Amino acid sequence: MNGFLITHAPALLIMVPLIGAFVAPFVGRVSPKVRSAWIILIMTLTTLVALMLASDVFLHGTRIYVFGATSPGLTVPLDSGGIPIRIIFTIDAMSALMQVIAAVCGFAVLLYSISADRIHSGLESYYTLFLLMITGIMGMVSTGDFFNFFVFLEILSIASAGLIAYRIDGGLAVEAAIKYFVLSTIGAMAVLIAIGIYYGEYNALNIAMIASRMQFTLLDQVALVLIIAALAMKCGAVPLHFWTPDAYSMAPSSVTAMLVVASQASLYGLFRVVFTIYNLTLNAMTVGWIIIILGILSMVVGVTMAIPQKNVKRLMAYHAISQTGYMLLGVGVGLAVLGNQPLMESFGYIAMEGGIFHIINHAMYKGLLFLTAGAIFFRIGTYNLNRMGGLGHSMKYTMVFFIIGALAIAGIPPFNGYASKLMIYESVFAFNPVLAVIAMVVSILTLASFVKVFHSIFMGPRLPEFDTVQEAPMPMLVGMGILAAIVILFGLFPQAVVDTLIAPAAHALADQSGYIASVLGGA
Amino acid sequence: MTLVESLSTGTGFWNPLAWLIAVLVAAVIVYLIRQRGESGYKKGTTQTVPFISGNPEPEKEMVHVRASNLYWGYLDALKGYYNFIVPAHTGVLNDYVLWYLGTTAALFVVVVFI
Amino acid sequence: MFWNLPFIAVVALSLIGLATIVIKKNLIKIFLGITIFESAVNLFLISLGYRAGGIAPIFTSAPSTDMVLATPQALTLTSIVIGVATSALLLSFAVIIWKKYGTINTDEIRRLRE
Numbered sequence: 226m227n228g229f230l231i232t233h234a235p236a237l238l239i240m241v242p243l244i245g246a247f248v249a250p251f252v253g254r255v256s257p258k259v260r261s262a263w264i265i266l267i268m269t270l271t272t273l274v275a276l277m278l279a280s281d282v283f284l285h286g287t288r289i290y291v292f293g294a295t296s297p298g299l300t301v302p303l304d305s306g307g308i309p310i311r312i313i314f315t316i317d318a319m320s321a322l323m324q325v326i327a328a329v330c331g332f333a334v335l336l337y338s339i340s341a342d343r344i345h346s347g348l349e350s351y352y353t354l355f356l357l358m359i360t361g362i363m364g365m366v367s368t369g370d371f372f373n374f375f376v377f378l379e380i381l382s383i384a385s386a387g388l389i390a391y392r393i394d395g396g397l398a399v400e401a402a403i404k405y406f407v408l409s410t411i412g413a414m415a416v417l418i419a420i421g422i423y424y425g426e427y428n429a430l431n432i433a434m435i436a437s438r439m440q441f442t443l444l445d446q447v448a449l450v451l452i453i454a455a456l457a458m459k460c461g462a463v464p465l466h467f468w469t470p471d472a473y474s475m476a477p478s479s480v481t482a483m484l485v486v487a488s489q490a491s492l493y494g495l496f497r498v499v500f501t502i503y504n505l506t507l508n509a510m511t512v513g514w515i516i517i518i519l520g521i522l523s524m525v526v527g528v529t530m531a532i533p534q535k536n537v538k539r540l541m542a543y544h545a546i547s548q549t550g551y552m553l554l555g556v557g558v559g560l561a562v563l564g565n566q567p568l569m570e571s572f573g574y575i576a577m578e579g580g581i582f583h584i585i586n587h588a589m590y591k592g593l594l595f596l597t598a599g600a601i602f603f604r605i606g607t608y609n610l611n612r613m614g615g616l617g618h619s620m621k622y623t624m625v626f627f628i629i630g631a632l633a634i635a636g637i638p639p640f641n642g643y644a645s646k647l648m649i650y651e652s653v654f655a656f657n658p659v660l661a662v663i664a665m666v667v668s669i670l671t672l673a674s675f676v677k678v679f680h681s682i683f684m685g686p687r688l689p690e691f692d693t694v695q696e697a698p699m700p701m702l703v704g705m706g707i708l709a710a711i712v713i714l715f716g717l718f719p720q721a722v723v724d725t726l727i728a729p730a731a732h733a734l735a736d737q738s739g740y741i742a743s744v745l746g747g748a
Numbered sequence: 749m750t751l752v753e754s755l756s757t758g759t760g761f762w763n764p765l766a767w768l769i770a771v772l773v774a775a776v777i778v779y780l781i782r783q784r785g786e787s788g789y790k791k792g793t794t795q796t797v798p799f800i801s802g803n804p805e806p807e808k809e810m811v812h813v814r815a816s817n818l819y820w821g822y823l824d825a826l827k828g829y830y831n832f833i834v835p836a837h838t839g840v841l842n843d844y845v846l847w848y849l850g851t852t853a854a855l856f857v858v859v860v861f862i
Numbered sequence: 863m864f865w866n867l868p869f870i871a872v873v874a875l876s877l878i879g880l881a882t883i884v885i886k887k888n889l890i891k892i893f894l895g896i897t898i899f900e901s902a903v904n905l906f907l908i909s910l911g912y913r914a915g916g917i918a919p920i921f922t923s924a925p926s927t928d929m930v931l932a933t934p935q936a937l938t939l940t941s942i943v944i945g946v947a948t949s950a951l952l953l954s955f956a957v958i959i960w961k962k963y964g965t966i967n968t969d970e971i972r973r974l975r976e
Contacts, residue, residue, distance in 0.1 A: 310933070372937055379944045386951060396962025400971050403889070403955045404841055408848060410896055410948050411883070414903050415852070417941060421903070425910045430933065446860050454852040465851055467837060467844040471974040511862050515855060530833060533823055535816055575758040610815030639764035644755055651757040677818045685812035717764050719755040839975025841892065841968045845883050 232297055234278040235290035235314040238324070238363050242271050246356035250349040257348065261339050264352045268335045271359060275328035279321035283729060287743040289369070290314040300744050309431045315369030315744055318729035322581070323366035323493050325726070326588045329711065330486045331359050337596050337704030338479035341603055345477075351391060357384040358483055365490045369744060371420050372430045374494060375413060378459075381487055382409040389476040389484075401475035405468045412455035419448035419455075432501060433744035436737060441506040449507065452498050453515065459491035462553060463522040466546045470530075473542030474608070478599020481538065482592035485545055489584050492549065496556055496734055504737035505564050513561025520553030521660065524667040532674045536608045537598050540678060541591070544634060547667060548587045554664060555580025555649045558656045563735065572652040577731040578723060579648030585726070586641040586715060590633040593708040597627040600697035600705070601682065610681045617683035619694045624683045626705045631679060633712050635672035641712050644719035868909035875902035889959065889966040893952045900945040907938045 230237070245267030253260035282288050290297045292312045300309045316324070335355070342351065361381030368374050386409075390402035424430055426445070427438040439445065458465035469488075473481045499512060527547030534540035559577030562568040600623050601616065602608055617624045633640035636647075646668060654661035696702075715722050733739065754763035789795070798805055823830060875898055882895030911934030917924050919932040960966055 310931070372940075376940060376944070379948075383944075383947055383951060386955075390955060390958070393958060393962070396959055397973055399955050399958045399962070400974055403952070403959065403971070404844060404974075406948075406952060406955070407841060407883070407892065407896065408844060410952075411845065411848065411880075411899065414899055417903050418906060420937075421907050421910055424907075424934065424937075443860065447856070450852060450856045450859050454848065454855055457851075458848055464847055467847060470837075471839075475974065508859075508862075511859060515858060526833065529826075529829070530837070532819055533830065533834070572758050575756075579757075614812040614814070638762075638767055644762060644764070647760075647762050648755070648757045651759050655758060673819070673822075677815060680813070680818065681815035688812065717768075719762065719764065720753040723755060724753075834976050837976050839972030841889075841971070842884055842887065845880075849880060849884065 230274075231277065231281055233290075234274050234281070235288065235316060235367055236292065237274045238271065238278060238367060239360055241267060241274060242356045242360045242363065245271075246353045246360065249352045249356065253349040253352075257343075260348070260352065264335065264356065265339065267356060268332050268359070271363075272328040272332045275324040275363070278316065279325045282316055282318060282321040283725065287315065287317040287733070287740070289744060290316070300746070308429055309434055309744065312373050313369040313431060313744060314367045315433065315740065316367050317740060317743070318726075318733040319493070319497070319581070319731075320366045322585065322726050322730040323490060324363060326489065326585050327359065327362045327366065327486050330482065330588050330592050330708070331362075333704045333707040334479045334482045334592060334596070335704075336707070337482075337599070337701050338477075340698050340700035340704075341479060341599055342477060345392065347391070351388070354384045354387045354391075355480070355483070358388065358480075358487065362483075362487055362490045366493050369432050370430055371423065371432055371435065374432075375416050375420055378416065378491075378494070379413050381490070382406065382413060385409075385472075385480075385484060385487060388480040389472050391480070392475075392477055394475060398475040401468075401471035405472040408465075408468050409459060412458050415451040415455040419451045422448040431744065432497070433741045436502045436504070437741045437745060439503060439506045441503065445503075445506075449498070449503060449512070453495065453512075456491045456495040456498070457519055457553075460488040460495065460549055461523070461546050462519045462549060463526040463546060466523065466527070469546055470539050470542040473545060473595075474536055474539040478538070478595050478602065481542075481595045481599075485591045485595070486588050488545070488549065489588055492552060492584065499560060500563075500734045501737055501740050509563045510561055513557050513559075513563070516553050516557030516560060517660065520550040520555075520557055521663055523547060523550030523553060524664065525550075528667050528670045528674065532670065532677070535610050537601070537610050537613075537678060537682070538595065538608050540610075540674065541594050541598060544594075544671060544674070545587075545591055547671065548583070548591065548634065550667070551646065551649055551664065552580045552583050552587070554653060554660065555583060558653050558660075559731070559735070562656070569735075572655040574728075574731055574735070575648055576652035576656065577735065578727045579645050579652060581730050581734070582645035582648060582719075582723060582727045583642075585722075586633070586645050586712075589708050589711045589715070590630045590640070590642060593626060593705055593712060594630040594634065596701070596705045596708065597623050597630060600701050603697060603701070604694050605691060610678065613682045614685040614691075615683075615687045616691060616694065618687045619691065620683075620696050622702055623697050623705070626702075626709050627679065627683070629709045629712055631675040633716065635675055636668045637672070639713075639716045641715035641719070644716060868905060868912075872902050872906040872909070875899070875905065887968050889956045889968060889971070890953075892968070893949065893956065896952070897945070897949055900941070900948070904938050904941055904945075907934050907941065910934050911938075 249264055252263040289300060291300055294311055300313055301307060357380060361377045364377030365374060386402045386406035389405055390399045392398050422444050423435050427435050429435055461469035524547050527543050531540050531543035555576045559573045562573040633642040636642045650661050650664055754761040879895045879899030879902055883892050886892055913930050916930035919929040956966055
């Protein structure tokens with residue numbers, strides 16, 4: 226039984242949330258309590274499957290799952306002429322890491338959402354879309370088939386757009402959703418054109434197959450640009466970030482926390498294409514610097530735009546852009562020295578590990594911060610910083626969680642943001658000192674703007690209009706507590722996390738031939 | 749034991765547990781020094797009332813500094829930058845799509861011709 | 863030359879679609895531009911699947927087992943289905959915007975900015 230579960234875990238990872246999503250409206254007819262139990266059950270199962278699969282991948286190496294084949298390991302059918310025509314899931318250490326992030330975040334956010342969104346109507350479709358979002362993220366990070374990647378990208382976009390617009394809010398949320406959805410549809414079409422180019426050139430849709438035949442012709446360069454631009458837009462890199470503050474600020478807070486994970490999944494796609502499909506065939510210096518410059522722009526513009534904001538979620542959304550810049554910077558430095566083994570050993574791998582470590586850290590503390598913003602909104606009904614004050618008297622636990630998140634995002638020891646930022650600073654300093662200085666200045670500005678948020682929300686005397694405000698309800702606190710505990714644990718034991726999760730992921734990402742060999746067999 | 753290992757960052761290392769112990773030791777020292785001080789705090793006297801040169805204490809809402817009053821000097825100093833960057837977020841969908849297409853074109857020029 | 867005709871049509875349609883999205887201010891027209899762009903991509907995929915003298919992959923009526931691979935057709939079909947979902951969602955957004963804002967001009971749908 227256990228062997229069966231392990232063997233078919235990649236399929237279950239998609240199947241469980243997908244079935245759960247479409248059964249949820251029917252179960253919800255019985256009573257809201259039954260529906261809550263059902264979605265918690267589904268999410269728990271998904272988390273368990275993801276954790277089980279991830280631990281299997283980290284222990285035994287890359288997992289392959291072929292849909293519709295007589296055996297899950299049969300990648301190349303005998304009569305296909307050596308081309309893997311079936312849909313294949315390829316789960317290496319990097320995919321497994323992203324699955325862990327999505328599963329843990331999704332679980333914490335769902336617990337929070339059960340309590341926070343209880344008061345709204347239309348919850349049947351809300352949780353259907355929520356679980357579809359989980360499906361999309363899981364599919365994007367596990368698939369080894371490029372067209373399949375596009376399909377899951379679109380599932381994710383459509384579900385996210387529906388959720389952003391979910392609380393219509395006098396049309397504001399719908400406006401945000403339109404901006405998000407128009408941009409992401411155009412981006413997804415650009416990805417589809419790139420997929421068409423690959424298919425026309427190499428007669429294959431399988432990522433490993435494309436990678437093994439990659440020539441880096443003019444058409445491949447066009448495809449690379451289309452994919453970089455589209456996925457950089459989906460993860461909110463400046464100057465393609467314009468949808469991010471709108472969508473993040475207008476979506477319900479639980480959805481915003483998931484949108485952060487969704488943007489990390491796009492980031493994963495970007496890294497997967499650059500490292501696995503192209504790897505050494507591309508001009509590593511040029512593309513590396515493109516990603517570094519996107520990262521620097523995101524960091525600087527994101528944080529400077531955040532400081533004058535008056536809406537707390539909009540402010541946090543600009544910080545999300547800024548933190549994405551750190552990941553692009555770290556991994557971009559790794560890409561720029563790819564192929565130069567001495568430099569790779571001295572700081573390239575550390576830079577990549579720092580960038581990837583920052584992905585998981587960011588998902589945790591940013592999710593936590595958005596959830597605290599949601600808890601405050603749940604109690605006082607506004608996101609406007611000018612109308613807040615003195616909430617530290619009545620919402621003590623929320624305040625503690627906010628402090629943990631804010632210190633982590635600003636890179637203050639001993640929280641997890643410090644560990645990953647330190648790795649990025651030191652390795653980037655070895656590559657180019659100016660970049661490291663910019664990264665540190667951005668961290669200082671991040672701290673400055675969170676001091677402002679902390680002061681205006683929690684400090685000051687108890688205001689008369691918030692006399693009756695109470696602490697956030699228990700399930701919300703539990704959801705926030707899970708994320709806060711992870712933030713602290715990752716901060717206290719960074720080397721253990723890097724050794725078990727991050728370093729295998731970074732090496733799997735850089736190792737193109739290993740990825741190809743695991744699908745096509747041989748060398 | 750991998751849990752207590754330092755994080756190696758290429759050229760340096762970082763050990764949060766050692767840092768925490770150092771902070772705890774420092775906190776204990778601070779506490780001991782503080783213990784030696786004179787306790788002059790008396791509850792319920794005029795000592796605990798805010799002293800504003802004899803003026804009456806303002807209403808609670810008037811004391812709290814609201815968010816948009818913070819960092820006024822910073823924003824004023826960087827006015828030139830903010831006057832450019834803030835209006836760039838126009839909120840018009842067409843502009844956003846144009847930014848996307850323009851960036852794609854710029855990347856295209858860089859990747860294909862360099 | 864003649865074989866390139868579908869690809870020229872793809873480029874022309876994409877440019878028409880993208881230009882519509884950038885230039886037109888009416889939400890419905892922008893959505894039409896997206897649909898045109900999607901059609902261009904679908905045409906691109908289906909033209910990739912064309913093989914001169916190939917046999918359509920329909921088992922019952924094929925004269926031999928040497929048929930073209932049906933992958934591009936499958937891709938196009940999937941893409942069309944996704945396109946329908948996209949259009950439906952976008953149009954329903956337009957309906958709500960019209961109800962709440964009383965306009966579908968993108969210059970006036972900019973309450974979220976800066």
